[in-house]
Structures are given as structure tokens and as C-alpha cells.
Amino acid sequence: MHPRIISELRAIVGERGLITETEQLRTYECDGLTNFRVVPLAVALPASGEQVQAIVRICHREGIPFVARGSGTGLSGGALPVESGIVISLARLNRILDVDLPNARVVVEPGVINLQVTQQVAPHGYFYAPDPSSQSVCTIGGNVAENSGGAHCLKYGFTANHVLGLKVVLPDGEIVELGGKTLDQPGYDLMGVFVGSEGTLGIATEITLRLVKRPEVIQTLLAAFHSTDEAGAAVSEIIAAGILPAAIEMMDNLSIQAAEAAVHAGYPQCEGLLLVELDGPTAEVALSMERVTAICRSCGAWEIRLAQSDAERLVVWKGRKAAFAAMGRVSPDYIVQDGVIPRTALPRVLREIKQLSEAAGLRVANVFHAGDGNLHPLVLYDRSVPGQEHIAEELSFDIIKLCVQAGGSITGEHGVGREKQKYMSTMYAEPDLDTMQLVRCAFDPRHLANPDKLFPRPRLCAEKPGRYEPHPLEQAGIAELF
Amino acid sequence: MTVDSQTLHTDLSAIVGAEQVRAAVPADAIDGVQPQMIVEPDDEAQVAAVLRLASGAGLSVVPRGGGSKLGWGNPPRSVDLILSLRRLNQVIEHAWGDMTATVQAGCRVAELQRVLAEHGQRLALDPLWPERATIGGILATNDSGSLRARYGTLRDLVLGVTIALPDGTLARSGGKVVKNVAGYDLPKLINGAFGTLGVITEATFRLYPLPAHVRCLRFQASEVSALHRLLLRVLDSTLVLTGAQLAVASESPPVLDLRCEGIAEALDDQIAQLMQFGTGLSVAPLDPVDWHGYDSLWSEDEQELICKVSVLPSDIGALTQTIRRVAGPMQLGWELKIQALGTGMLRIAGANEQTLLAALSILRAESGQLAGSCVALHAPLAVKQKLDVWGAAPGSLPLMRRVKDRFDPQHVLNPGRFVGGM
Numbered sequence A: 001m002h003p004r005i006i007s008e009l010r011a012i013v014g015e016r017g018l019i020t021e022t023e024q025l026r027t028y029e030c031d032g033l034t035n036f037r038v039v040p041l042a043v044a045l046p047a048s049g050e051q052v053q054a055i056v057r058i059c060h061r062e063g064i065p066f067v068a069r070g071s072g073t074g075l076s077g078g079a080l081p082v083e084s085g086i087v088i089s090l091a092r093l094n095r096i097l098d099v100d101l102p103n104a105r106v107v108v109e110p111g112v113i114n115l116q117v118t119q120q121v122a123p124h125g126y127f128y129a130p131d132p133s134s135q136s137v138c139t140i141g142g143n144v145a146e147n148s149g150g151a152h153c154l155k156y157g158f159t160a161n162h163v164l165g166l167k168v169v170l171p172d173g174e175i176v177e178l179g180g181k182t183l184d185q186p187g188y189d190l191m192g193v194f195v196g197s198e199g200t201l202g203i204a205t206e207i208t209l210r211l212v213k214r215p216e217v218i219q220t221l222l223a224a225f226h227s228t229d230e231a232g233a234a235v236s237e238i239i240a241a242g243i244l245p246a247a248i249e250m251m252d253n254l255s256i257q258a259a260e261a262a263v264h265a266g267y268p269q270c271e272g273l274l275l276v277e278l279d280g281p282t283a284e285v286a287l288s289m290e291r292v293t294a295i296c297r298s299c300g301a302w303e304i305r306l307a308q309s310d311a312e313r314l315v316v317w318k319g320r321k322a323a324f325a326a327m328g329r330v331s332p333d334y335i336v337q338d339g340v341i342p343r344t345a346l347p348r349v350l351r352e353i354k355q356l357s358e359a360a361g362l363r364v365a366n367v368f369h370a371g372d373g374n375l376h377p378l379v380l381y382d383r384s385v386p387g388q389e390h391i392a393e394e395l396s397f398d399i400i401k402l403c404v405q406a407g408g409s410i411t412g413e414h415g416v417g418r419e420k421q422k423y424m425s426t427m428y429a430e431p432d433l434d435t436m437q438l439v440r441c442a443f444d445p446r447h448l449a450n451p452d453k454l455f456p457r458p459r460l461c462a463e464k465p466g467r468y469e470p471h472p473l474e475q476a477g478i479a480e481l482f
Numbered sequence B: 001m002t003v004d005s006q007t008l009h010t011d012l013s014a015i016v017g018a019e020q021v022r023a024a025v026p027a028d029a030i031d032g033v034q035p036q037m038i039v040e041p042d043d044e045a046q047v048a049a050v051l052r053l054a055s056g057a058g059l060s061v062v063p064r065g066g067g068s069k070l071g072w073g074n075p076p077r078s079v080d081l082i083l084s085l086r087r088l089n090q091v092i093e094h095a096w097g098d099m100t101a102t103v104q105a106g107c108r109v110a111e112l113q114r115v116l117a118e119h120g121q122r123l124a125l126d127p128l129w130p131e132r133a134t135i136g137g138i139l140a141t142n143d144s145g146s147l148r149a150r151y152g153t154l155r156d157l158v159l160g161v162t163i164a165l166p167d168g169t170l171a172r173s174g175g176k177v178v179k180n181v182a183g184y185d186l187p188k189l190i191n192g193a194f195g196t197l198g199v200i201t202e203a204t205f206r207l208y209p210l211p212a213h214v215r216c217l218r219f220q221a222s223e224v225s226a227l228h229r230l231l232l233r234v235l236d237s238t239l240v241l242t243g244a245q246l247a248v249a250s251e252s253p254p255v256l257d258l259r260c261e262g263i264a265e266a267l268d269d270q271i272a273q274l275m276q277f278g279t280g281l282s283v284a285p286l287d288p289v290d291w292h293g294y295d296s297l298w299s300e301d302e303q304e305l306i307c308k309v310s311v312l313p314s315d316i317g318a319l320t321q322t323i324r325r326v327a328g329p330m331q332l333g334w335e336l337k338i339q340a341l342g343t344g345m346l347r348i349a350g351a352n353e354q355t356l357l358a359a360l361s362i363l364r365a366e367s368g369q370l371a372g373s374c375v376a377l378h379a380p381l382a383v384k385q386k387l388d389v390w391g392a393a394p395g396s397l398p399l400m401r402r403v404k405d406r407f408d409p410q411h412v413l414n415p416g417r418f419v420g421g422m
């Protein structure tokens, strides 16, 4: 980068707010998807929204691409730097600006850690509902960009359902406010589009969130089944009974082993473990829990435990939340996959994953948000065995194709980023993608914000959107999938 | 408008068949703007083809569902074609095991609800006039009622949409599963866009079970402030209500309706707790069938204003004071129904257009301090012609225009009706 630009940036963020040394830059070369690595030209660490704006203005003037970064825990390469660009880290924008309890709202800067929001309001009986397993480290800005979910999204919804307003630095350096503290603001719901746009539409510098009142009681049940089929049937029956649990998580034997090895949650050793959490008014939870217990029994659960105290509940959850990291205990390497299927397709898709896994000769561990059909198959492999990484990648892709064929999605919460760009066209036809590009072009005609992510191939904004062509699945004769 | 009506009729007939094209009559006019023709496609491909034709010929198009809210928005700058979605009225799939449903845009809300109820489910939304309103129409106008207290609005319920763009592109976005973050969330962009970006042909929703039991209570007080305090108390409690609606009017005492849903035995507890919160206020059980939403605010009376208002929950009391302060001296009758989360509808009946216009302007200026919004949904034409029904343009209007220009560069769809004259 031209020294003039470097000194301009330094003038904005100060000596310690700019990183240009290669060794230090390496800290930023990847996110949670570590097999993609790119060293950026520089990393800027602004301390205010105005500084973010000033940096983006320079980028716009000079045509320098930029990638926003929160904590870098993303699992799809969203925060992967661009070689010819800079990284804008939001880590120093970490203030909670306003807490408005009568209206159950908080305003935060993007670098605030997810869990800190809940910690701030917990003494008043409130919490921030979206709870990715990474919540003790990931930022609200990253959550907004990825529309992150968590175990409790089944009942409470995703990040998109909890963001009320955003202040955004657009890729041309202008600042806009989208949404706000009051609901249903006139105009297009551009805030709704920004959430989940993976840093491709600009940088959020202030975020207004909705808080939720902590329920009167929370109860967590563990049920051990002889198979994931049985556990899956129980999930369907619970939902069919009109019960909406706060969370329903499932783990298969391999995940249980790994979680046990890592955190000793005391899980029963079984083929399919369900973790069902109910919350709400005391009487309702008690009655619903009786029904859930009966359903689990009738579906074949051979052991059922109700976590009796907050401490017990925490241990149960710790095992689940540590499941990804715990895979390191049972395999040297693994790929975390994130696909969605209609819940009713669960038994079939799990069987097919098993067949694929056997055919590929690699183990697949399953840990997932069963209530909403969000699978996290973990493909286990050993990089040191020649060719195995490639087989693992193929297997992981085949699993995603299964999800799409079942009428699902290529990603339920981890995003497309760099990792799944090429999968986008398995789910969307060209006109669908072209239409999304219209939004991109309205916000960022020069493609400076996190370029070359999310879409399967770069597209110039001057191009006209194409005519309707049959969807790939329509052509394949599976027309009614969308 | 660059083609004569004979050519237009022929061209449209070639797409949808002659019996599904007819000349517009005066009753089809929108805010006094007379369209030329009504076209009723059979499927989404025909919708797209009609749009492509209209774009090519430089015609303006107003999509129409049940026609129940065509008077909302600013008067259109021009209308050549009304594109009726009447025939796209099928519930395509009710995947009850997955609690999702895919439905065509022209399906009436009540019809969808009847189909879903067969499996004990519902679209958890209570918009205006469900027997008339269509899925496309409620999405385009982002309509909602009291259930939003628990289930949110359409942005929280819609999973996927298919839209036809003015150039004839048919685009699907979102999906059929409740969780999906692949690509931009276009369903949210389309929701509430007033049909100015594309024509919705189909949508997929997440569903909820019909409640096993419903109990409602009605609190009354002589002062709004007492009910507002109760409302805030309920919001700050662990109770989970599916409705909390405050009604305040110039002529009658304020009431607060509260609704809980769930297992019968568990509801007793919640009701008891609500009664305890409201100690000192007059309270009576309310039969759930007597719960009235916004429908009751709407009459056929032309000389009235109906506004959609939105303020912070803590400002609801202040809003009612503002309305009283503005309407009182002008001797205007009014009625406000507002949900706990701060969104509501306000009816102001006035002697003539000048007073209504004055009332709205003052109200907007005064409520500006409350940092909310006040959109005139219904107003006499003379009033609509003198102001932007949407109120002051939002700061993000230039960006909104850029989005509009990308989707609809020739401004074919609903020209002028939306925010900032888009």
C-alpha cells in the first residue's frame, strides 16, 4: 500500500491502531475456517464510528477493498482478508451505549461480545436471546453479519428477530440509520437485508437490540435413545403435540464420546441423546415437561434425567456447547458442516449421511439443533493421510447436497462466506442470485465491502439481470422444492 | 403509456387469454387515478410475462390482491394496468410436520387459516379483514394485529418468497425451512415494500400451533396512565401474553385487553397473576370472541383519518396525551388502539378536510418528539394530495431509492405510492 495511504490511516486510528508488520498481520489471516488464509495489506483498529467512516472513505477513494472483522470466530471464511485490501477490526468498538429496560432495548457497538449483553442486563431479569455456542467470544457485529443462531432459536428466533436498528457505514463512506428503536419504520426494511449480509453491504457501527425477559422457570431434560431415529421421532411428536421447547438438541454416540472426554457432562452413553429445554411460566413448564417425558418414553427412551438445579443445567449445556471443539479428542482433523433440512426428513437424511460416511470410509459425528432441522455433521479425518482431506471435503459437500435435495438449505447459521460460495448455485438459480446482486449493487456498486464472498462468482453491477431460466432442481425434475 | 388499448388488449390476451383481460371500470380507480385494463394471470410465469410486456411498453402496473388496501399509500402517479393475483389462490403445501406452509399470493388469509387449522396450526398473525385480504397484500403492506405481542410480524414469519420483477425475472429467495442464512434475506426486503420492487407470487411461512385454550381479561380505569402502568408492569414480568391492546378514545373510558394462551390449568396461574398486577382497577373476563382488533376502527366514512402509529412502549401514555391535546381544541373525535410494543392505529374523525389536514400536521410535529412514526393509511383524497402519507422522509431514503432503481429502473410498479414518492 502506498505510504501516503498508510500515514493517512495512521492519522485516523493512531500509532497503535494500525498494523502493518507481516508477523502481526498473520493474527488476522483467517477466521474459524482455518484452511483459507490470506495476509491483508494492513489491519486498522478504529475506536469510534467516525473513525470507521474515515477509513472507509479512504478505501472508497482509493478503490481499496476492506473486510470487517469481529472476533474472527466465523466458520465460513467471512472475515477472510483480501490480499489487496485491509481488515477493519471492530474489536475496540466495544461499548454498551444505552440500556433502556422499560422498553427492553440496548444499543451497543459492534465489538461488544454477545454474552456481555446478557451479563449487563441479567441483574434486571433480562437476557439477549440469540446464543451461538461461541457466545462468550463472538461479537454482536459478527452475529448481525451472519444472522447467527443458537440452541434457543427454536423458540426465540435468530439474530434477525432481535435487531431493531443499525447505524451503518456504507461502502462509499456515508452513514445511514436503518430501523431504529421504534417498530415498523416506514420504508424498505433495509435493516432486515443487512442482517445476514456477511459484511458485504457495509459496516455496522451501532446496533439496537431487543431484550427478552428471563422466563420464570427453565427445565432441561436429557433422554437417551437406542438410535437417532427414535430420538428423531420423539422430536417430531413433541412438536406435533403443540409444545414449543426453548431448545431441542440431539447428539449421536460419537459426539457424546467427544463431549464426555472434553467436559465430563455425565451424559448417558447411548446412540441418540436428546436435550430438551422448556421455559416459561412455572405451571405451564411443569405440565409440558410431563408430556415431553411421556413422549420420550413412548419413543423408546431408556433413561430420562431432569436437570434439577441451575448448576446441573449448566453442565448439560457445557457438553453440548463444547461439542465442536471436543472433536479434537476423537479425531486429529474435522470439518464442521452446517446444513438445514425439514425436520420430518431427519431420520431419512441421517441414514443417508451414514451411508455416505461408510462409502467414504470416514466417520461423521452428528450434533445438531434438532428442533429446527439444523444439522452440524462433523466429518472426521486425518490430514496426515494422503488424500484424506480431499475425501473429507467431498463427503462434506455431498452431505450439503443431501440437505438441498431434501428441501433444505446449505447453511442455517454459519453463513456462506468463502467456504460455500460454490454451493450457492445448488440452492439458487441464476435469476435468484442476480436478484440478490441487485441489493449488493445498490449498496456497494464497486464491490469494496468484503468482495468475492457469498456469491458464486463476481458480477459487475452494470450487467442487467437475466431472464428466467428453469431452476436447476426444476430441470432435474424435483420442481416443488422451493 | 405508449401503446393503444387495442394493441394492449391483444398483447395481454396472448399471455393470459382474452377472457382474463378486461377494460377497467371507474370502480377500479385508485385514489382517483383510472387504470386502463385489468389482467388476471393464472400462474407466476404469466405474471412475469405481463410485467415484461408492461415494462417494454412503458406502462405502470398496480398489483392487486383482495383490493382491501389499495387506498393505502400516496395516490399513484399513474396506473395503466391492474395486475390481479386473484387466480393465484392455492395453498401449495402445508407441511404440517415441519410447521411450514407455501401459499400463492392471491390466497385469502382466512382461506389459508382454514386449511392450516385442519392440522391444528395457524399463521400466527391477525391482520385486518382476513376474509378479503390476500397473502400478497398483507406481505406488501406488512399488516399485523395483536398477535405480534408474542409472534412478531410477517418479517418474523416469512421464510421464503417468489417475486416477479418488472423485467420478467422470476426470483426465489429464502427457502422452505425455518432456518436458512444462505444469501440475502429478500423476503424481509419485500415485506412492507408496497409492491414497489416486485410482484409477490408465492410465499412460505413458519407456522405455530393453534392454542389449546385462550383466556382474556379486560381492565378499565378512568385514567390512561393507570392502564399504561399496568401494561409496562406486564411487559416487565415473566408472563407471556399473546395480546396486550390498549384502547383509548375521546368519548369512552380507556380499556386494556390482555390475552393468554396455552394449557388450561396453566392459564389459571397467569390470570391470577394479572389480576394481582391490576389490583385496584376494574377488571372482567373477556370472551376471546369479543376481542376486537383494528377492524372496528375502520368505517366507510370518508371524512376521517386512520393512521398507523409507532412509539416506544414507555411513550404510549405520552402519545395519548398528545392526541388529546391536539384533537380536543379542534373538537375532533378519535380512537386509538395500540399494542403493548407500541404500534397501533388511530382514527380521527373530522368535520372537514382542512381540520383533518391541520390535525395530522400538528400531530406529526408534536409526536416527532416521541421519536416514532405516524403514517396516514386512510385519508380523504384531498388530504392525501396535500401531504406525503408516509411522513418525513427517512435519512436512508437515498439508499432506498438506489434499491428501488435497481429492482424497478423504469418505476413500473406502483409509481409514487411508497415512501418519498417511490
Ligand SMILES: Cc1cc2nc3c(=O)[nH]c(=O)nc-3n(C[C@H](O)[C@H](O)[C@H](O)COP(=O)(O)OP(=O)(O)OC[C@H]3O[C@@H](n4cnc5c(N)ncnc54)[C@H](O)[C@@H]3O)c2cc1C
Pocket: A031, A032, A067, A068, A069, A070, A071, A072, A073, A074, A075, A077, A078, A079, A090, A110, A131, A132, A133, A134, A137, A138, A139, A140, A141, A142, A143, A144, A145, A146, A147, A148, A149, A150, A151, A198, A199, A200, A202, A203, A204, A205, A324, A325, A413, A414, A450
Ligand atoms: C466453537 C464455535 C461455535 C460456534 N457456534 C455457533 C452457533 O451456535 N451459532 C452460530 O450461528 N454460529 C456459531 N459459530 C460461528 C461464529 O461464532 C458466528 O458466525 C459469529 O457470529 C461470528 O462472530 P465474530 O465476531 O467472530 O465475527 P467474524 O468471524 O469476525 O466475522 C464474521 C462476518 O461478519 C462480518 N462482520 C464482522 N463485524 C461486522 C460489522 N460490524 N459490520 C459488518 N460486518 C461485520 C465479517 O466481515 C465476516 O463476514 C461458532 C463458531 C465457533 C468457533
